[in-house]
Amino acid sequence: MSHNSFGHLFRVTTWGESHGPALGCVIDGCPPLIEVTPEELQVWMDRRKPGQSRFTTQRKEPDSVKILSGVFEGKTTGTPISLMIENVDQRSKDYGDIKDKFRPGHADYTYQTKYGIRDYRGGGRSSARETAARVAAGGIARKVLGDSVKIKGYLTQIGDRVIDRTRADFSEIDNNPFWSPDPGIVEEWTVYLDAIRKAGSSVGAVIEVVASGVPAGLGAPIYGKLDSDLAMAMMTINAVKGVEIGDGFSAAALTGETNADEMRSGNEGFPRFSSNHAGGILGGISTGQDIVVRFAVKPTSSILKPRDTIDINGNETEIQTKGRHDPCVGIRGVPVGEAMMACVLADHLLRHRGQNG
């Protein structure tokens, strides 16, 4: 079962709530003898951590990751790796409103309905803080994949503002708070998001994650497809409502001769493809081209604007969510999407080795 786990040979189980003492994950199946330090993991944690710009939640969390097991004298031992991140800034506050009312668009109602109880403090298990554990796991996954695999995520859309791909320069991604490959849109997004934030509203986003250097042959034909595992992985991220591989939904409008990436002889036995509509995956298996995944994040449902709702007794009321929230939670989705890509690829690398020796 996999209520809180994903992956098979590189298996990650996460735990923890927004306002509990800590959160973390256990990674089972990591190969031995991989050098890993807390400092290396912290690099990825720092990309995700809140409070880095006025467009992400102002909660102050060092998100310092501790390695509790599975690493000895700086190397993985093949035994489970337990990673823990302590929660520091669980600001003491009155939870009265979200304690008794359901935020529309939020998991409050469904958790309460399913379990008859929920840790309402900061959203509990449904908080985006859970993704800190994923980013830590992704750091280990990147080490499993090695340096030849590069994973890069970026925003292509915030609200209704889409990047201009003709201006894209992927070396620009780390130079702006939006991980935008289009430097021309940064000013526009800044003004736009400031207005959204001041209005007590929020917007969604689209994130693209690309992995290059992935060898051909990872994946499997039917239910252990690389693309179906990526779709699942991305859809597990909070607020994600859509996932595409390669051309995705646009492929529906193409003809067969346009969509099919032609092949030519390449170097060292690898073919050269004339295009990459497939996003690097055919029949569930990697082609050796870039793996391209895109996912849509809905707008945060915790907003200042009042909304009609009901309380836990079914009475009609309205709710306003005060406190620290992201006007565009999709921004912090970039390092999380990268981490999920890394974990899925690491899992499939080990699965491929298992079946194919």
Next chain:
Amino acid sequence: MSHNSFGHLFRVTTWGESHGPALGCVIDGCPPLIEVTPEELQVWMDRRKPGQSRFTTQRKEPDSVKILSGVFEGKTTGTPISLMIENVDQRSKDYGDIKDKFRPGHADYTYQTKYGIRDYRGGGRSSARETAARVAAGGIARKVLGDSVKIKGYLTQIGDRVIDRTRADFSEIDNNPFWSPDPGIVEEWTVYLDAIRKAGSSVGAVIEVVASGVPAGLGAPIYGKLDSDLAMAMMTINAVKGVEIGDGFSAAALTGETNADEMRSGNEGFPRFSSNHAGGILGGISTGQDIVVRFAVKPTSSILKPRDTIDINGNETEIQTKGRHDPCVGIRGVPVGEAMMACVLADHLLRHRGQNG
């Protein structure tokens, strides 16, 4: 592991190739005492089977399903249900071309690269024939869900021709070969697809599947999310390149106050939602509203038009795929999408019972 299985408590394992003696599936975990007959399953098989219109492959297959185990005196016994569909029309033909060349956009290259061997006859395991087993399994899953859950799939787009939702009438779906809810587009699609077919080309499609009557509370918070399992399930269908829940990618452009479905007091303790942007799932758990899933199918890559490619020795060549193929494989994706919806819901129904008693 799940290379050829999906689901946990309602677990389906499929097997079989396009031109082998048979294909089928084993369903493990089906509750006992459910009445089921081969005839009931055949209804769903007949919706998917090839050769029903000039827009689907002309292969003639009765797709007659046999129940080999797990059903006794007309009722499930709780033991594994083995379903088998014999392949009848494996037309004797010369496979020379696809035997040695890779169809661009097809799994030929990746299977060969991963395994060093492939059953090239009709695509082998990568053939859409594998979905016959899914449809049979979906028939059992519908029985597990019971009559109160209704699942309906339909096409919303063929190639670049999108339905007009203002004309949608869902009672029309079974009245045309495209399962179109928009009767106004049927003539347009007919002419369009005839032209595509005559040109030896193909186009993609978008399919929407809606489940109504699903109780609130199915799913789980993080990795066993109802939406992530649906995304995975749909992405395992041949040629699918994108999956959306509810508003999907459109949600990225919405503001928080528009996207969040407001709640009002309803009847019998169930809330009334003012909208369903969420597609019936919040925080990975069903809300009790309609579950809405959409997926994009790319154009068939087996086309008459010649395309550049390489052969298995890496030499440049070109390929034309003769034989019986679907100009729009997405059409037959409708019953398959319904079946996957049914299987995922049945699995989550059992999982919910398991954890929540």
Next chain:
Amino acid sequence: MSHNSFGHLFRVTTWGESHGPALGCVIDGCPPLIEVTPEELQVWMDRRKPGQSRFTTQRKEPDSVKILSGVFEGKTTGTPISLMIENVDQRSKDYGDIKDKFRPGHADYTYQTKYGIRDYRGGGRSSARETAARVAAGGIARKVLGDSVKIKGYLTQIGDRVIDRTRADFSEIDNNPFWSPDPGIVEEWTVYLDAIRKAGSSVGAVIEVVASGVPAGLGAPIYGKLDSDLAMAMMTINAVKGVEIGDGFSAAALTGETNADEMRSGNEGFPRFSSNHAGGILGGISTGQDIVVRFAVKPTSSILKPRDTIDINGNETEIQTKGRHDPCVGIRGVPVGEAMMACVLADHLLRHRGQNG
């Protein structure tokens, strides 16, 4: 979940009932390019099949195995292998007695209690016929392991008659109907079992299975231990009530210095062990020595002697089981135990490759 599956990377799912049309299994995860023919599998099937001596059930079944998928031009393709064995000799008979009464010591009562229904014909799913599918799967597993791994099973005890290990000659195993390594006990067992059979009774047995040539390093530290997987595998065989590794229960009475197998320098980097109390497994991982597993089979509960019982309405009655039954079902447990050993080792071989490259 694993109600009817076992293994992870080499995963076997079985299906079928004693008196249904067929039974079989699906093997998922088998590596590609392994040469396999139905004839090779049949060799193992023939060892298990009924009716070979007067000490096994007189049911006549050819147990002819068909390969329905996953093998192309004589080689595995990496896709699921579906194996089917048709039931031929489902003798028409009156099931009245076992239809309505519970055989003491049999699964009749528990199946009925759990599921509210059972296929009572020949025991349905609880019949030892299910093990035919395991033996077929074991044939594939042996091919995965290759010729360097030898697996040999034999009886060490029938009823209360235990072999004399000082007389053991393992080349004798195939020379008698009991797979006995002690030729000196064959006459005794023959007379003993004839008496048991004529009395309408039955007895249990102890079976030992040894795998030699298994490389060191297969297994895992905690819950994926080689020994815990072997224990589970053997305990899934019908009527098994105990499993031991190496010295097993005898180890409890040893001192630490006696039990611990001392190590000396060996050839080619492999140590030489002075003894093998551990049965080839330490800390859940193979040592490179022979893997030694022993399991106890209880006496068949389908016997001619009348026994007190109740019927499905709870009324007191008595039952006599007429028909074809094994006086010592443990005899046919030998090839089944071998098959389970092969499947577990094949799974761990692939798992080891997966994690360790």
Next chain:
Amino acid sequence: MSHNSFGHLFRVTTWGESHGPALGCVIDGCPPLIEVTPEELQVWMDRRKPGQSRFTTQRKEPDSVKILSGVFEGKTTGTPISLMIENVDQRSKDYGDIKDKFRPGHADYTYQTKYGIRDYRGGGRSSARETAARVAAGGIARKVLGDSVKIKGYLTQIGDRVIDRTRADFSEIDNNPFWSPDPGIVEEWTVYLDAIRKAGSSVGAVIEVVASGVPAGLGAPIYGKLDSDLAMAMMTINAVKGVEIGDGFSAAALTGETNADEMRSGNEGFPRFSSNHAGGILGGISTGQDIVVRFAVKPTSSILKPRDTIDINGNETEIQTKGRHDPCVGIRGVPVGEAMMACVLADHLLRHRGQNG
């Protein structure tokens, strides 16, 4: 995969090494609304913790368990429960000898061979300290099972000294340091073990665990059998070499009429069984009688007596293991066996609910 997890719906993943900062587990799938406090778990931890008598290791560990997630306001929330036990008494010492040499009978050699690295401090992951996490998980599992299920473990054999069952009084179990139901053997065991301890040696043990109040119907026919899951669970405990259900190996010597537990009409629809040779399980499913499991623990291989071995370079040498060790590690196996019984039963209770509603 399950390298460090067990269970399906009640799934436990453990992590941690003997001398790392902490160890623990994550329990996924626990039902919501179960009241649980750290103090309740501590009761079970205290039964297992070291240093309670001169017959268990003198390491001083408070084994204080922290609940890091999944419990809110004293009740489980349905989200993963993370339990952590900090290691306190990792006595600073020179590990030189076990760092470079393999203890015969220990996991040193196999870990090193499999992974090329091992945390040799106190045995690392192979230490019996890992079982602390199991006992904590077992505490949660007992809450899932509720008060009607009683689980009791006790020693029936230490070394070659077996209890006299005619003297057994199960109310005596908690009155002696050996959890012996036979008060008459306590003095004998005390003298015997003192001699073993003083000689720097060790002995094995046999432990029996009985669960009463388990409803009929838990388990499954073939590979998710209650008995095969129990066998696996017990075999995962350090040093266990054999597992039996009910009469176990003794059943081999019985006749069918003796072994089959006759049934008579009972109260409230439940039958009365005239005996319990089956140990409460038939066909993999519970009968409603006591579940009886027995397992054998080999003698600790960490002993003072010098033994021949090799070092990590393959050179012949000898080794003496100094430090704190249990002369009979089986004693502390009692609460661990109880915990495993509880976890397996909780898992099957949820699985049964899942499939059978």
